[in-house]
Amino acid sequence: MRTLILTIILMASTTIHSQNNDSISKLIIGMENSALERWNNGDPSGYLEIYAKDIVYFDPMMEHRLDGLDKLTELYEGFRGKIHITKCDMINPKVQAVDNMAVLTFNLILNIGDTVEKWNTTEVYRLENDNKWKIIQAHWSLTKPDIK
């Protein structure tokens, strides 16, 4: 009987954990898609609104990691109105989460007219004190860059 009760508790706990993880995954992927859609139409505010103040950021154009929302805002404002993505496919998004932090990873294929860009992406989200998820780390890199 004791084993049965323990098994039931374990199953219930696993189910709750799995449900939590599923709902966090759905929420995080939804947030990313919304921000990405706005970015793809020239509006960086979708991301800027969900970046935490202490965000750290890598992209292939930067000489070093960029630290903090102020610097990232300055960078992103330079792109406002200049990005026009024809087609965007988020490939195989995956979320690994604990209660208050979650890692989203995916590959991305972008069409910009006739040009195709392939990206590797890692976004780390943290649940803030106001119960909202914000991105604290963004790492964008080119998939198999064709190096000189």
Place this chain on the structure above:
Amino acid sequence: MRTLILTIILMASTTIHSQNNDSISKLIIGMENSALERWNNGDPSGYLEIYAKDIVYFDPMMEHRLDGLDKLTELYEGFRGKIHITKCDMINPKVQAVDNMAVLTFNLILNIGDTVEKWNTTEVYRLENDNKWKIIQAHWSLTKPDIK
């Protein structure tokens, strides 16, 4: 009096949180340096021993994100005994942590004989049920790759 007590509790809680964060940072950076040192001398086991089973992985040579320790072990075993880094500088490592997950980011400058490689790195660590930290996400990319 009530305000004073609340203030003291808040200060104590902030101090404890800050101490926790400092000790997590120190631990995580130490783990990464140990694994890196072994990698730089041809031994991938330093990393393989601290990768979680559900690790996800990006590097600039992969067409897609690689999922799971089995696949990463296969990849890394191919490098065993073949890596010899002359000099390795971890630049500005930063850890952003909650109790059971932590994001480590840094730039890395490697000297391999006369060749210099510059990397952007994000490692996400998770505190496992056995109270050991393991890496669940690794993203390695080239800093400002010289693209054709």
